[in-house]
Amino acid sequence: MPLITDLDVLDIRFPTSRELDGSDAMNPDPDYSAAYVVLRTGEGPNGHGLAFTIGRGNDVQAAAIRALAPHVVGREAPRTAADLAALSADLVGDSQLRWLGPEKGVVHMAIGAVVNAAWDLAARAAGLPVWRFLAAMSPEEIVGLIDFRYLSDALTPDEALGILRAAEPTRAQRVAELTERGFPAYTTSPGWLGYSDEKLSALARQAVAEGFDMIKLKVGGDLDDDVRRLKLAREVVGDGVRIAVDANQRWDTEVAIRWMRELAPHRPYWIEEPTSPDDVLAHRAIADALAPIKVATGEHVQNRVVFKQLLQAGAIDVLQLDACRVGGVNENVAILLLAAKFGVPVCPHAGGVGLCELVRHLSLFDYVAVSASMQDRVIEWVDHLHEHFTDPATVVDGRYTAPNAPGFSAQLREDTLNRYRYPDGPVWTEEGA
């Protein structure tokens, strides 16, 4: 029986702050980074996962992943692959590490990286991309992936089964549709705060030319700038293209409402992260005040318990699942089912390092086996850093193509691992000096 013999962790950082890619109202100078994990088996396929960070602290994130090694090293790889719920429960259930969350922050992201790496390993062993590996499971198997603790007041196993069974008979036609036509994307590339008006205009025009019917702008730095930039973007893209705006948690409730009312004449589609991701009640107040502008959040939502409350409270119109913030595929399957129960579309957060690569699997699975709907669903697309992955995400005519390679698409290229390793890779020792 092949064993998981090693859990390797690498601190990989890209010097994105040297450009202004990724700049927003709360994150002026990110160096997009990954605490990258490889589960090594010797005989069978390895498993690859990562936690996305934005620079400093990536070493702390890597240390948290290393702290999980005793739960993983020495496990039988096929049994681990066959019961990913057991692995997830084992990691989440470490009673001493749990104190450091519980189920939030650095330790929870570490669990997510390891669980996702085990999904990569399992899907490779099965010869399937993760979205098809998941979509090949029965409703009962899918429900078996989920830890229902703290969920039962909003979603029971029976309700989850009902959702999955309703979609089951027509799964095959949606797999075929996705393979042929892909899944809708929107692009954030025009909208970073650090860009000039000229660059914004040019990139917005280019986005429409490339087939996108939705773009996103960062807001929250300066109100006059935001009004000017949104007006400009609206003029460039016309009325038929949705423009989302993203405040990256910058505001208190009252400021969010006031600020967005100034932007409203230019028809923003959603306001993303208007305030603290922890603040369910504030999101509810903002959503009530700003309708029909939608409220979206999720990239910093720590776990299923907070997503559950956002849905219970009617606080969000769009759920922005993140592949690397919560405890991995298992918890994200729970979140997809919660969203389906409450009828809220899931539009994943992407960008960063590898998020586009990973979340497409989750949205495709959502469409095939859970929501069975593309209505108001769209995956974020940021066109950078894909060249570092062995199975990069691709977008054609404004749509993600469905991945075919076995696994979860989280594997970084060997030369990337050598060049961008922090602090001793050549990108940091030579070029950065």
Added chain:
Amino acid sequence: MPLITDLDVLDIRFPTSRELDGSDAMNPDPDYSAAYVVLRTGEGPNGHGLAFTIGRGNDVQAAAIRALAPHVVGREAPRTAADLAALSADLVGDSQLRWLGPEKGVVHMAIGAVVNAAWDLAARAAGLPVWRFLAAMSPEEIVGLIDFRYLSDALTPDEALGILRAAEPTRAQRVAELTERGFPAYTTSPGWLGYSDEKLSALARQAVAEGFDMIKLKVGGDLDDDVRRLKLAREVVGDGVRIAVDANQRWDTEVAIRWMRELAPHRPYWIEEPTSPDDVLAHRAIADALAPIKVATGEHVQNRVVFKQLLQAGAIDVLQLDACRVGGVNENVAILLLAAKFGVPVCPHAGGVGLCELVRHLSLFDYVAVSASMQDRVIEWVDHLHEHFTDPATVVDGRYTAPNAPGFSAQLREDTLNRYRYPDGPVWTEEGA
């Protein structure tokens, strides 16, 4: 001008799992630990702080504290002491580290440890214990300590000023009262799940004999056991002593309600941590169903934003502030003011490593300058590990005595640092083998 020249971090662990002290429904075998930080100045006093953990992961916590060193080392000590809000803002505002929370989990606890160490340094320099150092500040200075981001829908600076000004004229009489009579305590020592009925009875009897009028039992493992243990404790202590129970997050909403209804005939005073600390709406549902049994939580509440919502929603009757979970004294001052605004008593979580030492300063300050009330206020007391501190907490006749030594009482003794250092101290290399 003396500088903060070094930030030292030590991984200190006590092998408490060798006994069953500290065992509860979610934490069966904790090794109470501290990621311990010393801000060194060379000339002036040093500052001492800690993050409390329960064993594995204390190294990750220590790594997070080290990641904050660039914000601290090289600062002028007197200026840092004179503007602790600036230090706090600088640490919370690190835009790259913020991604790992934001304001929650390992990184936020690291900020708490460093901020608290700076308070220790500042109070030592002023020759005052932290509670008196705080209580010597004007209402305006106290409000100046607080980051009001995400609070303004529940507490404005003017409202905070109003609360502080109302208490100001009578501060001196409460300082005198505390110095003479101390502050009410309750004890958790009888109630750990690992204890036999005989040990529970003996310790409960002893608690009453020692002057406590409130004890606490851990529950949530097995319903029949809990009913038997609570009945037994009630028989031992009689009707005049309050018995709180603590489920350590074990239940979903419906289970919490059902379980507590079985315990209700034996008159539990409060139910602590009935479910996930992230679940504001579940706490509200539980509180509604179980009144007049009180609902308490806080030791795992990640920050002021979640406390704010618990108060806004009417979800808690008792707020259990923790000295080391949130971002230090500054955030805890905000939490005290929020509680005062909503009329909810603060009963701090203590025990662990150093929590009794630290929280007494916060409750005493609350009484002197914020709530000005002892009604329903009580500080947890767990009688272990105090011998490792240079200024240990003491309880006499069921009341905490007011600390007199300058600082925040977080300093560990030198021989403790040597003996319990993990993994190379003799407690771990010799006795543990």
